[in-house]
Amino acid sequence: MGLSNKLVATGIAAGAALVYYAHRRRARTGESYVSILRQLPSDAQRWVVDAQRKATLALEDGKSAARQREDELTRRLTAGSAPATEG
Amino acid sequence: MNLMFATAAMSTPSLVLRYAAAFFFVVVAIALAYALFKAAKTLERLDKVLADVDENGIPLMNKAGETLDGVNANLGNVDEITKDVAGITDKIDKMANSVEGAVSKPARKAASFSAGVQSAVSSFMRRDKEPEAAGDAASAGAGYYAPPADGWAAAARDAGEAAAEGTSAATGAAGDAAAGAADAVKDENGGATDAVKDAAASAADAADDAAATAADVAGDAAESATDAAKDVSGAVGDALGGTTGVTSSGGV
Numbered sequence: 001m002g003l004s005n006k007l008v009a010t011g012i013a014a015g016a017a018l019v020y021y022a023h024r025r026r027a028r029t030g031e032s033y034v035s036i037l038r039q040l041p042s043d044a045q046r047w048v049v050d051a052q053r054k055a056t057l058a059l060e061d062g063k064s065a066a067r068q069r070e071d072e073l074t075r076r077l078t079a080g081s082a083p084a085t086e087g
Numbered sequence: 088m089n090l091m092f093a094t095a096a097m098s099t100p101s102l103v104l105r106y107a108a109a110f111f112f113v114v115v116a117i118a119l120a121y122a123l124f125k126a127a128k129t130l131e132r133l134d135k136v137l138a139d140v141d142e143n144g145i146p147l148m149n150k151a152g153e154t155l156d157g158v159n160a161n162l163g164n165v166d167e168i169t170k171d172v173a174g175i176t177d178k179i180d181k182m183a184n185s186v187e188g189a190v191s192k193p194a195r196k197a198a199s200f201s202a203g204v205q206s207a208v209s210s211f212m213r214r215d216k217e218p219e220a221a222g223d224a225a226s227a228g229a230g231y232y233a234p235p236a237d238g239w240a241a242a243a244r245d246a247g248e249a250a251a252e253g254t255s256a257a258t259g260a261a262g263d264a265a266a267g268a269a270d271a272v273k274d275e276n277g278g279a280t281d282a283v284k285d286a287a288a289s290a291a292d293a294a295d296d297a298a299a300t301a302a303d304v305a306g307d308a309a310e311s312a313t314d315a316a317k318d319v320s321g322a323v324g325d326a327l328g329g330t331t332g333v334t335s336s337g338g339v
Contacts (some may be wrong), residue, residue, distance in 0.1 A: 061206050073198055
């Protein structure tokens with residue numbers, strides 16, 4: 001597969017994705033295709049910023065959940081390997 | 088005769104005693120003979136038992152000694168076996184600890200990592216849905232009334248600035264009219280009272296018109312700003328209602 005074929009395939013995929021996105025947004029908001037295409041760069045930039053912010057928050061949540069899970073497992077293993085007490 | 092009777096009567100008790108003693112001694116002699124006979128028999132049996140013990144006891148004791156030696160040797164072997172088992176148990180314990188440490192720690196890390204990834208993905212998707220639902224609700228609430236490019240706050244600020252400019256323009260016009268009247272009075276050298284009155288009246292009318300214009304402009308600007316604020320608050324309320332509905336229905 002040559003470079004031209006890769007470029008053509010990538011362009012077709014990007015165009016299909018763009019058409020799908022414009023169609024969905026038009027069906028959702030009622031905007032025109034021209035308006036949607038004109039706002040596409042700002043939407044993409046906003047999406048990137050939002051994605052970065054959400055990824056940062058999600059990473060913090062994931063770290064917190066991982067620490068909590070590890071503490072719980074450590075506590076369980078420690079309680080399971082401890083000698084039984086009578087009485 | 089009487090003498091013989093008396094002698095016999097006097098010697099009768101001693102005779103009885105003699106016979107009784109003889110009988111007693113005979114009985115004692117028979118008892119002693121029986122006892123000695125029994126003792127002789129017992130001693131004879133004891134002699135036989137001792138002879139048997141001398142004949143069989145020493146070999147038995149030798150065998151018991153040999154058995155004890157064997158038991159001691161076996162006990163030594165058991166002690167060695169016990170030590171070996173204790174060493175094996177220690178090694179198994181160490182190996183179990185090593186295996187536990189080598190297996191449980193990565194497993195714990197893997198479980199923690201999977202829980203963290205799951206939480207991060209769910210958090211990302213939850214935050215991805217919230218603004219989208221809020222945006223849909225806001226656009227549905229606002230309809231086709233597109234917001235200004237700079238936002239509602241900028242529109243209200245522009246309206247306020249326009250009102251202020253209108254007020255300053257009216258004030259300036261009134262000042263100009265008054266200055267013109269004063270100039271006219273100065274030009275007429277204070278002689279033409281009517282001219283002054285007309286100029287003052289015209290100045291007052293101009294000031295009134297300018298003030299009315301400024302008030303109208305300010306009122307329009309305030310009204311437009313109020314409408315814009317109402318639209319913004321309505322859109323925000325709809326957006327919040329839509330977000331709350333989506334959140335409660337989504338169960339996030």
